[in-house]
Amino acid sequence: MNHYEQYANVTFEQQGQETYVTAAHADLELHGIGRSAAVFRIKDTRLVVKVFFPDYTHIAAEEAVIYRTLEGLPQFPRLYEAGVNYIVIDYIEGKTLFECLTEGIWIDASYIKQVDAALAAARRLGLTPSDVHLRNLILTPDGRIYLIDLARFRQGQHVDHQWEDLKRMYRLYRLRFMPKRYSERLLNGVAYLYRTFVNDPRH
Incomplete structure (x- = not known):
């Protein structure tokens, strides 16, 4: 029922x-x-x-x-x-990592490791994680990461490199002189350019 x-x-x-x-x-x-x-x-x-x-x-x-x-x-x-x-x-209470960046909330390295662990677990079950981005990663108040919007985890589909690219950017984010807060407009612009010229997860 x-x-x-x-x-x-x-x-x-x-x-x-x-x-x-x-x-x-x-x-x-x-x-x-x-x-x-x-x-x-x-x-x-x-x-x-x-x-x-x-x-x-x-x-x-x-x-x-x-x-x-x-x-x-x-x-x-x-x-x-x-x-x-x-x-x-x-319902997962918390903020997306996108919201963390727009609000200046520190993104700790432990959160990145949690995402890596989740993706590795999904792969062991035969799935192909794809289209992992800041809006579908939720940080809870107690410091746990959840992944949502999983339609592009289908078996055998094209493997993209979006999460690995985000991790490369994270290494820059951690540098002392780099800003820890960004406007929504800027992040949306970067995401659009990335999808258009680098990696389109829909294909």
């Missing part, structure tokens, strides 16, 4: 390149909209429901398989339910 299917009835509207939520269940709090889905926290719970746009509903099944494969690993949210166009997973 699907306990959360009622929350998947979300209406979207696309305006140009942007997608907006025009109707959703009253118990849902919008937390963000990405390239393929919107994420809502279910009120009075520690859960989120990720509802995929009509053209991307196939990703729900793909991502559910990945979460089930990773079940039990501490760096990944637990999957509770999946349907035709949605998945329900743990």
Whole structure:
């Protein structure tokens, strides 16, 4: 029985390149909209429901398989339910590493090691981690790292080098004279140039 299917009835509207939520269940709090889905926290719970746009509903099944494969690993949210166009997973309280950079929150080397350990564990299970970036790495208040948005961990897909490139930049970030806070506009600009000219995880 699907306990959360009622929350998947979300209406979207696309305006140009942007997608907006025009109707959703009253118990849902919008937390963000990405390239393929919107994420809502279910009120009075520690859960989120990720509802995929009509053209991307196939990703729900793909991502559910990945979460089930990773079940039990501490760096990944637990999957509770999946349907035709949605998945329900743990709500992870914290800040993305992107937010850490925009707010000047120090990114410790131990966080990088946690990501490396999580990716190594995923590879041992036969997955191919890809498209690992600052917005899908969450730092919790107690210093733990979680990885979310796992659709591009599919088996046998193209291996990108985005995380290794981020680690190279981290070595510069640690230098004493380098700034520890950056504007969102600057980071978005760098990400756009990187995807365009260096590494496009969609291919």
